Amino acid sequence: MQHLTGLVVFTDLDGTLLDHDDYSWEAARPALTRLRENDIPVLAISSKTLAELHALNARHHLFAGLIGENGGAIEINGDMRQLGPQTATIDAARDEIAKTVSVPVAGFRTSTAAEIAKATGLPLADAALAGQRNCSDPLIWQPPRADIDQAGNIAREFGLKLVKGGRFYTLCGETDKGSAMQTALMMLQETGKLPQSRAAITTIALGDSPNDAGMLAHADIAVQIPVKHGPVPQLDLGGKTARLAPKPGPAGWNIMINSILDDLSQTPTSITKAR
Ligand SMILES: [Mg+2]
Known part of the structure:
Protein backbone atom coordinates (compact mmCIF):
# COMPACT_ATOMS: atom_id res chain seq x y z
CA MET A 1 0.00 0.00 0.00
CA GLN A 2 3.04 2.22 -0.41
CA HIS A 3 1.32 4.28 -3.09
CA LEU A 4 -1.50 5.34 -0.80
CA THR A 5 0.71 7.13 1.73
CA GLY A 6 0.53 10.89 2.18
CA LEU A 7 -3.07 11.08 1.00
CA VAL A 8 -5.65 13.30 2.70
CA VAL A 9 -9.30 13.94 1.79
CA PHE A 10 -11.17 17.21 2.37
CA THR A 11 -14.89 17.02 1.83
CA ASP A 12 -17.83 19.36 1.86
CA LEU A 13 -20.89 17.83 3.55
CA ASP A 14 -24.30 19.06 2.33
CA GLY A 15 -24.88 17.87 -1.24
CA THR A 16 -21.42 16.29 -1.39
CA LEU A 17 -20.84 13.55 1.20
CA LEU A 18 -24.38 13.94 2.54
CA ASP A 19 -27.37 13.44 0.26
CA HIS A 20 -29.15 16.70 -0.53
CA ASP A 21 -32.55 15.36 0.56
CA ASP A 22 -32.05 12.88 3.42
CA TYR A 23 -28.51 13.80 4.65
CA SER A 24 -27.45 10.15 4.39
CA TRP A 25 -23.81 9.21 3.63
CA GLU A 26 -24.61 5.49 3.38
CA ALA A 27 -23.85 5.26 -0.36
CA ALA A 28 -20.26 6.40 0.38
CA ARG A 29 -19.65 3.74 3.01
CA PRO A 30 -17.47 1.47 0.80
CA ALA A 31 -15.08 4.31 -0.06
CA LEU A 32 -15.04 5.60 3.55
CA THR A 33 -14.18 2.10 4.78
CA ARG A 34 -11.39 1.82 2.23
CA LEU A 35 -9.98 5.20 3.33
CA ARG A 36 -10.05 4.08 6.96
CA GLU A 37 -8.37 0.75 6.16
CA ASN A 38 -5.58 2.66 4.45
CA ASP A 39 -5.24 5.16 7.32
CA ILE A 40 -6.11 8.09 5.03
CA PRO A 41 -7.48 11.03 7.05
CA VAL A 42 -10.81 12.54 5.97
CA LEU A 43 -11.63 16.11 7.04
CA ALA A 44 -15.09 17.67 6.97
CA ILE A 45 -15.14 21.25 5.67
CA SER A 46 -18.55 22.87 5.94
CA SER A 47 -20.64 25.92 6.70
CA LYS A 48 -21.87 24.08 9.81
CA THR A 49 -20.53 25.05 13.25
CA LEU A 50 -17.85 23.00 15.00
CA ALA A 51 -20.56 22.01 17.52
CA GLU A 52 -22.73 20.61 14.70
CA LEU A 53 -19.75 18.79 13.17
CA HIS A 54 -18.80 17.36 16.59
CA ALA A 55 -22.29 15.95 17.04
CA LEU A 56 -22.19 14.37 13.57
CA ASN A 57 -18.76 12.87 14.19
CA ALA A 58 -19.71 11.58 17.64
CA ARG A 59 -22.48 9.57 15.97
CA HIS A 60 -20.60 8.34 12.89
CA HIS A 61 -16.81 8.67 13.54
CA LEU A 62 -16.02 9.64 9.98
CA PHE A 63 -13.55 12.51 10.32
CA ALA A 64 -9.97 13.03 11.53
CA GLY A 65 -10.52 16.78 11.57
CA LEU A 66 -13.36 19.30 11.49
CA ILE A 67 -13.43 22.64 9.68
CA GLY A 68 -16.52 24.69 10.41
CA GLU A 69 -18.11 28.01 9.52
CA ASN A 70 -16.82 27.89 5.92
CA GLY A 71 -13.18 27.71 6.97
CA GLY A 72 -13.41 30.03 9.98
CA ALA A 73 -12.73 27.45 12.70
CA ILE A 74 -10.59 24.30 12.63
CA GLU A 75 -10.35 21.50 15.16
CA ILE A 76 -7.89 18.64 14.84
CA ASN A 77 -6.96 16.33 17.72
CA GLY A 78 -8.44 18.69 20.31
CA ASP A 79 -6.42 21.64 18.94
CA MET A 80 -8.81 24.45 17.92
CA ARG A 81 -7.74 27.36 15.71
CA GLN A 82 -9.94 30.25 14.72
CA LEU A 83 -8.99 31.67 11.32
CA GLY A 84 -12.12 33.76 11.12
CA PRO A 85 -12.68 37.11 12.83
CA GLN A 86 -12.68 37.29 16.62
CA GLY A 173 -15.07 37.51 7.74
CA GLU A 174 -12.91 36.91 4.69
CA THR A 175 -12.07 33.28 5.51
CA ASP A 176 -12.56 30.64 2.88
CA LYS A 177 -12.31 26.87 2.63
CA GLY A 178 -9.09 27.05 0.56
CA SER A 179 -7.00 28.86 3.18
CA ALA A 180 -8.48 26.71 5.97
CA MET A 181 -7.31 23.67 4.05
CA GLN A 182 -3.69 24.96 4.07
CA THR A 183 -3.78 25.50 7.85
CA ALA A 184 -5.38 22.10 8.43
CA LEU A 185 -2.59 20.45 6.41
CA MET A 186 0.01 22.10 8.66
CA MET A 187 -1.88 20.95 11.75
CA LEU A 188 -2.01 17.37 10.42
CA GLN A 189 1.73 17.53 9.71
CA GLU A 190 2.32 18.70 13.31
CA THR A 191 0.38 15.71 14.65
CA GLY A 192 2.46 13.35 12.48
CA LYS A 193 -0.58 12.20 10.51
CA LEU A 194 0.97 13.45 7.27
CA PRO A 195 4.56 13.58 5.91
CA GLN A 196 6.58 16.73 6.75
CA SER A 197 7.28 17.44 3.08
CA ARG A 198 4.37 18.99 1.16
CA ALA A 199 5.68 17.22 -1.95
CA ALA A 200 4.96 13.88 -0.27
CA ILE A 201 1.31 14.83 0.35
CA THR A 202 -1.56 14.42 -2.14
CA THR A 203 -4.72 16.35 -1.30
CA ILE A 204 -8.09 15.26 -2.64
CA ALA A 205 -11.02 17.67 -2.26
CA LEU A 206 -14.69 17.14 -3.04
CA GLY A 207 -17.38 19.83 -3.21
CA ASP A 208 -20.54 20.80 -5.02
CA SER A 209 -21.00 24.57 -4.87
CA PRO A 210 -19.28 27.94 -5.46
CA ASN A 211 -18.20 28.17 -1.81
CA ASP A 212 -16.13 25.03 -2.37
CA ALA A 213 -14.20 26.58 -5.28
CA GLY A 214 -11.28 27.84 -3.12
CA MET A 215 -10.83 24.38 -1.64
CA LEU A 216 -11.00 22.63 -5.03
CA ALA A 217 -8.55 25.13 -6.53
CA HIS A 218 -6.00 24.29 -3.79
CA ALA A 219 -6.37 20.51 -4.09
CA ASP A 220 -4.01 18.23 -6.01
CA ILE A 221 -7.05 16.23 -7.12
CA ALA A 222 -10.33 18.18 -7.27
CA VAL A 223 -13.70 16.49 -7.58
CA GLN A 224 -16.91 18.34 -8.31
CA ILE A 225 -20.03 16.51 -7.18
CA PRO A 226 -23.00 17.46 -9.40
CA VAL A 227 -25.99 18.98 -7.61
CA LYS A 228 -28.97 16.66 -7.29
CA HIS A 229 -31.66 19.09 -8.39
CA GLY A 230 -30.99 21.74 -11.02
CA PRO A 231 -28.02 22.71 -13.17
CA VAL A 232 -24.41 21.91 -12.23
CA PRO A 233 -22.68 25.21 -11.39
CA GLN A 234 -19.59 26.29 -13.31
CA LEU A 235 -16.96 26.66 -10.57
CA ASP A 236 -14.10 29.14 -10.94
CA LEU A 237 -10.99 27.12 -10.03
CA GLY A 238 -8.50 29.63 -11.43
CA GLY A 239 -7.77 27.67 -14.60
CA LYS A 240 -7.70 24.29 -12.90
CA THR A 241 -10.22 21.61 -13.83
CA ALA A 242 -12.09 19.34 -11.47
CA ARG A 243 -13.16 15.80 -12.25
CA LEU A 244 -16.96 15.71 -12.40
CA ALA A 245 -18.54 12.80 -10.53
CA PRO A 246 -21.05 10.78 -12.59
CA LYS A 247 -23.64 10.90 -9.79
CA PRO A 248 -24.67 13.47 -7.15
CA GLY A 249 -24.11 13.15 -3.40
CA PRO A 250 -22.57 10.18 -1.61
CA ALA A 251 -23.03 7.80 -4.59
CA GLY A 252 -20.82 10.05 -6.74
CA TRP A 253 -18.42 10.51 -3.80
CA ASN A 254 -18.05 6.72 -3.51
CA ILE A 255 -17.37 6.21 -7.22
CA MET A 256 -14.78 9.00 -7.41
CA ILE A 257 -12.81 8.09 -4.26
CA ASN A 258 -12.69 4.44 -5.31
CA SER A 259 -11.50 5.32 -8.80
CA ILE A 260 -8.84 7.75 -7.47
CA LEU A 261 -7.57 5.13 -5.00
CA ASP A 262 -7.52 2.53 -7.79
CA ASP A 263 -5.40 4.86 -9.95
CA LEU A 264 -3.02 5.79 -7.16
CA SER A 265 -2.52 2.25 -5.88
CA GLN A 266 -1.58 0.87 -9.28
CA THR A 267 2.15 0.22 -9.24
CA PRO A 268 4.15 0.70 -12.44
CA THR A 269 4.52 -3.09 -12.56
CA SER A 270 0.80 -3.73 -12.51
CA ILE A 271 0.23 -1.10 -15.20
CA THR A 272 2.79 -2.89 -17.38
CA LYS A 273 1.05 -6.18 -16.68
CA ALA A 274 -2.35 -4.73 -17.53
CA ARG A 275 -1.03 -3.79 -20.95
MG1 LIG B 1 -22.41 21.68 -0.39
Whole structure:
Protein backbone atom coordinates (compact mmCIF):
# COMPACT_ATOMS: atom_id res chain seq x y z
CA MET A 1 0.00 0.00 0.00
CA GLN A 2 3.04 2.22 -0.41
CA HIS A 3 1.32 4.28 -3.09
CA LEU A 4 -1.50 5.34 -0.80
CA THR A 5 0.71 7.13 1.73
CA GLY A 6 0.53 10.89 2.18
CA LEU A 7 -3.07 11.08 1.00
CA VAL A 8 -5.65 13.30 2.70
CA VAL A 9 -9.30 13.94 1.79
CA PHE A 10 -11.17 17.21 2.37
CA THR A 11 -14.89 17.02 1.83
CA ASP A 12 -17.83 19.36 1.86
CA LEU A 13 -20.89 17.83 3.55
CA ASP A 14 -24.30 19.06 2.33
CA GLY A 15 -24.88 17.87 -1.24
CA THR A 16 -21.42 16.29 -1.39
CA LEU A 17 -20.84 13.55 1.20
CA LEU A 18 -24.38 13.94 2.54
CA ASP A 19 -27.37 13.44 0.26
CA HIS A 20 -29.15 16.70 -0.53
CA ASP A 21 -32.55 15.36 0.56
CA ASP A 22 -32.05 12.88 3.42
CA TYR A 23 -28.51 13.80 4.65
CA SER A 24 -27.45 10.15 4.39
CA TRP A 25 -23.81 9.21 3.63
CA GLU A 26 -24.61 5.49 3.38
CA ALA A 27 -23.85 5.26 -0.36
CA ALA A 28 -20.26 6.40 0.38
CA ARG A 29 -19.65 3.74 3.01
CA PRO A 30 -17.47 1.47 0.80
CA ALA A 31 -15.08 4.31 -0.06
CA LEU A 32 -15.04 5.60 3.55
CA THR A 33 -14.18 2.10 4.78
CA ARG A 34 -11.39 1.82 2.23
CA LEU A 35 -9.98 5.20 3.33
CA ARG A 36 -10.05 4.08 6.96
CA GLU A 37 -8.37 0.75 6.16
CA ASN A 38 -5.58 2.66 4.45
CA ASP A 39 -5.24 5.16 7.32
CA ILE A 40 -6.11 8.09 5.03
CA PRO A 41 -7.48 11.03 7.05
CA VAL A 42 -10.81 12.54 5.97
CA LEU A 43 -11.63 16.11 7.04
CA ALA A 44 -15.09 17.67 6.97
CA ILE A 45 -15.14 21.25 5.67
CA SER A 46 -18.55 22.87 5.94
CA SER A 47 -20.64 25.92 6.70
CA LYS A 48 -21.87 24.08 9.81
CA THR A 49 -20.53 25.05 13.25
CA LEU A 50 -17.85 23.00 15.00
CA ALA A 51 -20.56 22.01 17.52
CA GLU A 52 -22.73 20.61 14.70
CA LEU A 53 -19.75 18.79 13.17
CA HIS A 54 -18.80 17.36 16.59
CA ALA A 55 -22.29 15.95 17.04
CA LEU A 56 -22.19 14.37 13.57
CA ASN A 57 -18.76 12.87 14.19
CA ALA A 58 -19.71 11.58 17.64
CA ARG A 59 -22.48 9.57 15.97
CA HIS A 60 -20.60 8.34 12.89
CA HIS A 61 -16.81 8.67 13.54
CA LEU A 62 -16.02 9.64 9.98
CA PHE A 63 -13.55 12.51 10.32
CA ALA A 64 -9.97 13.03 11.53
CA GLY A 65 -10.52 16.78 11.57
CA LEU A 66 -13.36 19.30 11.49
CA ILE A 67 -13.43 22.64 9.68
CA GLY A 68 -16.52 24.69 10.41
CA GLU A 69 -18.11 28.01 9.52
CA ASN A 70 -16.82 27.89 5.92
CA GLY A 71 -13.18 27.71 6.97
CA GLY A 72 -13.41 30.03 9.98
CA ALA A 73 -12.73 27.45 12.70
CA ILE A 74 -10.59 24.30 12.63
CA GLU A 75 -10.35 21.50 15.16
CA ILE A 76 -7.89 18.64 14.84
CA ASN A 77 -6.96 16.33 17.72
CA GLY A 78 -8.44 18.69 20.31
CA ASP A 79 -6.42 21.64 18.94
CA MET A 80 -8.81 24.45 17.92
CA ARG A 81 -7.74 27.36 15.71
CA GLN A 82 -9.94 30.25 14.72
CA LEU A 83 -8.99 31.67 11.32
CA GLY A 84 -12.12 33.76 11.12
CA PRO A 85 -12.68 37.11 12.83
CA GLN A 86 -12.68 37.29 16.62
CA THR A 87 -16.02 36.47 18.18
CA ALA A 88 -16.01 39.84 19.99
CA THR A 89 -15.75 41.64 16.61
CA ILE A 90 -18.77 39.75 15.27
CA ASP A 91 -20.75 40.63 18.41
CA ALA A 92 -19.73 44.31 18.30
CA ALA A 93 -20.72 44.64 14.63
CA ARG A 94 -24.08 42.93 15.19
CA ASP A 95 -24.81 45.16 18.20
CA GLU A 96 -23.97 48.25 16.15
CA ILE A 97 -26.27 47.07 13.33
CA ALA A 98 -29.08 46.43 15.84
CA LYS A 99 -28.67 49.96 17.25
CA THR A 100 -28.68 51.58 13.81
CA VAL A 101 -31.28 49.91 11.57
CA SER A 102 -35.06 50.40 11.70
CA VAL A 103 -36.10 46.80 12.53
CA PRO A 104 -35.30 44.49 15.47
CA VAL A 105 -32.12 42.43 14.87
CA ALA A 106 -31.03 39.25 16.61
CA GLY A 107 -28.19 36.90 15.72
CA PHE A 108 -28.00 33.15 16.22
CA ARG A 109 -25.42 33.96 18.90
CA THR A 110 -27.92 36.07 20.87
CA SER A 111 -30.96 33.83 20.30
CA THR A 112 -32.26 30.86 22.26
CA ALA A 113 -32.39 27.40 20.69
CA ALA A 114 -36.18 27.81 20.47
CA GLU A 115 -35.81 31.08 18.53
CA ILE A 116 -33.25 29.53 16.14
CA ALA A 117 -35.50 26.48 15.68
CA LYS A 118 -38.39 28.80 14.78
CA ALA A 119 -36.29 30.75 12.26
CA THR A 120 -34.69 27.71 10.61
CA GLY A 121 -37.14 24.84 11.02
CA LEU A 122 -34.36 22.78 12.68
CA PRO A 123 -35.20 20.45 15.58
CA LEU A 124 -34.46 22.08 18.95
CA ALA A 125 -31.27 20.10 19.71
CA ASP A 126 -29.83 20.87 16.25
CA ALA A 127 -30.80 24.54 16.60
CA ALA A 128 -28.80 24.72 19.84
CA LEU A 129 -25.71 23.38 18.03
CA ALA A 130 -26.21 25.77 15.10
CA GLY A 131 -26.21 28.64 17.61
CA GLN A 132 -22.74 27.79 18.99
CA ARG A 133 -20.85 30.00 16.57
CA ASN A 134 -17.25 31.22 16.68
CA CYS A 135 -16.76 33.62 13.81
CA SER A 136 -19.96 34.17 11.86
CA ASP A 137 -23.53 35.03 12.80
CA PRO A 138 -26.68 34.72 10.67
CA LEU A 139 -29.07 37.59 11.39
CA ILE A 140 -32.71 37.04 12.29
CA TRP A 141 -34.56 40.13 11.05
CA GLN A 142 -37.03 41.37 8.41
CA PRO A 143 -35.08 44.23 6.84
CA PRO A 144 -36.16 46.73 4.20
CA ARG A 145 -33.55 47.38 1.48
CA ALA A 146 -32.12 50.48 3.15
CA ASP A 147 -31.36 48.52 6.33
CA ILE A 148 -29.52 45.82 4.39
CA ASP A 149 -27.31 48.47 2.77
CA GLN A 150 -26.69 50.16 6.10
CA ALA A 151 -25.84 46.85 7.80
CA GLY A 152 -23.42 46.03 4.97
CA ASN A 153 -21.65 49.34 5.54
CA ILE A 154 -21.38 48.73 9.27
CA ALA A 155 -20.00 45.22 8.63
CA ARG A 156 -17.28 46.75 6.43
CA GLU A 157 -16.37 49.28 9.14
CA PHE A 158 -15.63 46.29 11.38
CA GLY A 159 -13.61 44.54 8.64
CA LEU A 160 -16.44 42.06 8.09
CA LYS A 161 -18.95 41.38 5.34
CA LEU A 162 -22.65 40.65 5.19
CA VAL A 163 -23.25 37.65 2.94
CA LYS A 164 -26.66 36.59 1.64
CA GLY A 165 -27.05 32.83 1.92
CA GLY A 166 -30.05 30.67 1.10
CA ARG A 167 -32.19 32.04 3.89
CA PHE A 168 -30.14 34.43 5.99
CA TYR A 169 -27.81 37.38 5.79
CA THR A 170 -24.70 36.23 7.66
CA LEU A 171 -22.13 38.47 9.30
CA CYS A 172 -18.71 36.90 8.67
CA GLY A 173 -15.07 37.51 7.74
CA GLU A 174 -12.91 36.91 4.69
CA THR A 175 -12.07 33.28 5.51
CA ASP A 176 -12.56 30.64 2.88
CA LYS A 177 -12.31 26.87 2.63
CA GLY A 178 -9.09 27.05 0.56
CA SER A 179 -7.00 28.86 3.18
CA ALA A 180 -8.48 26.71 5.97
CA MET A 181 -7.31 23.67 4.05
CA GLN A 182 -3.69 24.96 4.07
CA THR A 183 -3.78 25.50 7.85
CA ALA A 184 -5.38 22.10 8.43
CA LEU A 185 -2.59 20.45 6.41
CA MET A 186 0.01 22.10 8.66
CA MET A 187 -1.88 20.95 11.75
CA LEU A 188 -2.01 17.37 10.42
CA GLN A 189 1.73 17.53 9.71
CA GLU A 190 2.32 18.70 13.31
CA THR A 191 0.38 15.71 14.65
CA GLY A 192 2.46 13.35 12.48
CA LYS A 193 -0.58 12.20 10.51
CA LEU A 194 0.97 13.45 7.27
CA PRO A 195 4.56 13.58 5.91
CA GLN A 196 6.58 16.73 6.75
CA SER A 197 7.28 17.44 3.08
CA ARG A 198 4.37 18.99 1.16
CA ALA A 199 5.68 17.22 -1.95
CA ALA A 200 4.96 13.88 -0.27
CA ILE A 201 1.31 14.83 0.35
CA THR A 202 -1.56 14.42 -2.14
CA THR A 203 -4.72 16.35 -1.30
CA ILE A 204 -8.09 15.26 -2.64
CA ALA A 205 -11.02 17.67 -2.26
CA LEU A 206 -14.69 17.14 -3.04
CA GLY A 207 -17.38 19.83 -3.21
CA ASP A 208 -20.54 20.80 -5.02
CA SER A 209 -21.00 24.57 -4.87
CA PRO A 210 -19.28 27.94 -5.46
CA ASN A 211 -18.20 28.17 -1.81
CA ASP A 212 -16.13 25.03 -2.37
CA ALA A 213 -14.20 26.58 -5.28
CA GLY A 214 -11.28 27.84 -3.12
CA MET A 215 -10.83 24.38 -1.64
CA LEU A 216 -11.00 22.63 -5.03
CA ALA A 217 -8.55 25.13 -6.53
CA HIS A 218 -6.00 24.29 -3.79
CA ALA A 219 -6.37 20.51 -4.09
CA ASP A 220 -4.01 18.23 -6.01
CA ILE A 221 -7.05 16.23 -7.12
CA ALA A 222 -10.33 18.18 -7.27
CA VAL A 223 -13.70 16.49 -7.58
CA GLN A 224 -16.91 18.34 -8.31
CA ILE A 225 -20.03 16.51 -7.18
CA PRO A 226 -23.00 17.46 -9.40
CA VAL A 227 -25.99 18.98 -7.61
CA LYS A 228 -28.97 16.66 -7.29
CA HIS A 229 -31.66 19.09 -8.39
CA GLY A 230 -30.99 21.74 -11.02
CA PRO A 231 -28.02 22.71 -13.17
CA VAL A 232 -24.41 21.91 -12.23
CA PRO A 233 -22.68 25.21 -11.39
CA GLN A 234 -19.59 26.29 -13.31
CA LEU A 235 -16.96 26.66 -10.57
CA ASP A 236 -14.10 29.14 -10.94
CA LEU A 237 -10.99 27.12 -10.03
CA GLY A 238 -8.50 29.63 -11.43
CA GLY A 239 -7.77 27.67 -14.60
CA LYS A 240 -7.70 24.29 -12.90
CA THR A 241 -10.22 21.61 -13.83
CA ALA A 242 -12.09 19.34 -11.47
CA ARG A 243 -13.16 15.80 -12.25
CA LEU A 244 -16.96 15.71 -12.40
CA ALA A 245 -18.54 12.80 -10.53
CA PRO A 246 -21.05 10.78 -12.59
CA LYS A 247 -23.64 10.90 -9.79
CA PRO A 248 -24.67 13.47 -7.15
CA GLY A 249 -24.11 13.15 -3.40
CA PRO A 250 -22.57 10.18 -1.61
CA ALA A 251 -23.03 7.80 -4.59
CA GLY A 252 -20.82 10.05 -6.74
CA TRP A 253 -18.42 10.51 -3.80
CA ASN A 254 -18.05 6.72 -3.51
CA ILE A 255 -17.37 6.21 -7.22
CA MET A 256 -14.78 9.00 -7.41
CA ILE A 257 -12.81 8.09 -4.26
CA ASN A 258 -12.69 4.44 -5.31
CA SER A 259 -11.50 5.32 -8.80
CA ILE A 260 -8.84 7.75 -7.47
CA LEU A 261 -7.57 5.13 -5.00
CA ASP A 262 -7.52 2.53 -7.79
CA ASP A 263 -5.40 4.86 -9.95
CA LEU A 264 -3.02 5.79 -7.16
CA SER A 265 -2.52 2.25 -5.88
CA GLN A 266 -1.58 0.87 -9.28
CA THR A 267 2.15 0.22 -9.24
CA PRO A 268 4.15 0.70 -12.44
CA THR A 269 4.52 -3.09 -12.56
CA SER A 270 0.80 -3.73 -12.51
CA ILE A 271 0.23 -1.10 -15.20
CA THR A 272 2.79 -2.89 -17.38
CA LYS A 273 1.05 -6.18 -16.68
CA ALA A 274 -2.35 -4.73 -17.53
CA ARG A 275 -1.03 -3.79 -20.95
MG1 LIG B 1 -22.41 21.68 -0.39
